[in-house]
Amino acid sequence: MSPILLAEQILNGLQSGVMLFLMAAGLTLIFGVMGLINLAHGSLYMVGAFAAAAVAGATGSFLLALIAALAAAAAAGAMVELLVIRRLYARDHLDQVLATFALILIFSEGTRWLFGSFPLYLDIPPWLAGTVMLPGGIEYAAYRLALIGAGLAVAAGLWWMNARTRLGIQIRAGENDREMIAALGVDISKLYTLVFAIGAALAGLAGALVGPIQSVQIGMGEPVLILAFVVIVIGGIGSVRGALVGGLLVGLTDTLGRLLLPELFKLVTDASGAATIGSAFASMAIYILMAGVLIWKPTGLFGARA
Template sequence: MTYILVLEQILNGLQLGVMLFLMAAGLTLVFGVMGLINLAHGSLYMVGAFAAAAVAGWTGSFLLALIASLAAAATAGALVELVVIRRLYQRDHLDQVLATFALILIFSEGTRWLFGSFPLFLDVPSYLSGPVSLPGGIEYPLYRLTIILIGLAIAAGLFLLIARTRIGIQIRAGEADREMIAALGVDISKLYTLVFALGAALAGLAGALVGAIQSVQVGMGEPVLILAFVVIVIGGIGSIKGALAGALLVGMTDTLGGVFLPQLFAVFMDPASAASAGASLASMLIYILMAAILLVRPSGLYGGSA
């Protein structure tokens, strides 16, 4: 095993982590500010990817496609918030889980009804395709590098937004004490819609960015959704910092575990069964990580009280 391969795998873990952060940020904001658990967040990821694929198909422009993904997911998010989600803030988690599970069914089958059952086409634009050489002799796909950079930039932007702006102050106030921000004269319902749409837009962007190198299809959001939940639970629900830490941890664990566990097993097993046993354990690894972290810190790395 060369160090180049290890470095490349670390970059891959970083890229997965950054993508997961885009998903997890919205989830954790919505939970922190509104106390809402949203299973339908993966559907917004799917909406973003489908919007991007459709717009890229019409216009041929990847940039327009990304803008469309942001717009479509934000619009869908705002609509869902206005029609359904705002009725759920006062409800218990059980009602929230069910209502948003119902939204998944509606979104998934609705998308299939609109776009058909086959995967859609969305590709990396030519100016971002192909590999680049990094210092140290690593050949790494330019597009993945771009994703890492976009993701880190958005993370930085999000921290600035929350630390420095008026909306950020309102969001933090909302996390600390919901009654207080009402007393401050903030239009709570507008703030809630805004936060929900922001989270949705990030998820939609993640869907479009990932859709270009994966397959744009119905149900694509669900595996990512579950990973994102693992992320925010590990990080501490409601904490943006926790979401970033959790995302990177999960991204690294999943990527590196998948690569190195089979090789570890190959030390004392024949290659075919080591490949299979290692892969089995690797697929459970992040859940084991999550259980272990919750054992030590029942409300996650950066969580207060749940």
């Protein structure tokens, strides 16, 4: 195996990881502040992707498509919180799971009614097309490199919001004692709506950014949602820093596992068997990682409480 191929796969793992972070960051914010299990988070990822594809197709502008994805996902999230989620905070987690699962079906059928059943396609913008020559002779797609930069920039922005702004203080306080901040005069209902909209916007942004490297289709958010839950369990529920570290770990583990495990099994079996066994173990690698983290630290890497 060449060092260049390994370096490219590491970059692919980083790119996958930062996109998972965008999904997981919104999910962990919502769960940390509201204690809500939101299975419909993947549907907001899909909403952002479809909004971006529709606007890009109509205007030809990728930047307008990203703005539309953020706005559509945030608006959808705020509407869902106001109309449905607000009635679930005091309910059992099973009620939350059933209600948000119903939202998945509603979003899927609503999107099918608006856009049809066929996939949409979002083109890579011309100014990010082609490849970039990196040190060491590594030729890598400019768009994927931009995704890594965008994800890290969002991570820095979330850190700044959480650590340096009044909203961040309220979010951190809400994670620890929501009754107390309500007693101090913070409108907890508005805070919940805003946090839900921010989480939804992050999911929509992830969907829009991934759109050019995969088809935009009904149900595209559900597989990513499963990985996002793995990320927040590894990183620690409620921790944005944990979501970033967990996303990078999951992205690298999944990508490098698919590359290295078949090669490893070639040492003990034939090429055909190594490919089959290696692929099977690679698909299990992130769950083995999650189990290992939970055995070592049940609250996750940066979780303050279970």
